[in-house]
Amino acid sequence: MANWIITYSKDQGTNTLDMQLDHQPSMEEAVLHLLEWAHGNLQKGEYGDLQDKRSDEPAELLLRQYGITITGISRA
Template sequence: MEAAAGQLLAWARKNLAQGDYGAAHEKPGHTPIDMLLHLYGITITGITRE
């Protein structure tokens, strides 16, 4: 999950404009998953392998 979030964060930094999607009372985290949510409004709900 962390590896996928890291790859998606790298893509988002190159292709999307940053925003502020966190609530006013929240501190942004420093993990790729937290940064995706706070900066781009992106969540990862699950990964499956077939």
């Protein structure tokens, strides 16, 4: 199993989160992994703009609830 690093932006800073998978995660897999992690580790808030509030897509939820956008996926 390979170690993948998800790089994300939050509060004008860059952070990373590790993910163990045997294949390179798709953006959707990375979003779901980061969203699950955020639910358990961060406090929800109100982020994004009005246009973001129209969708319940995981990436939009990640932005709207936690102010997080994924900026990259790389192998460690």
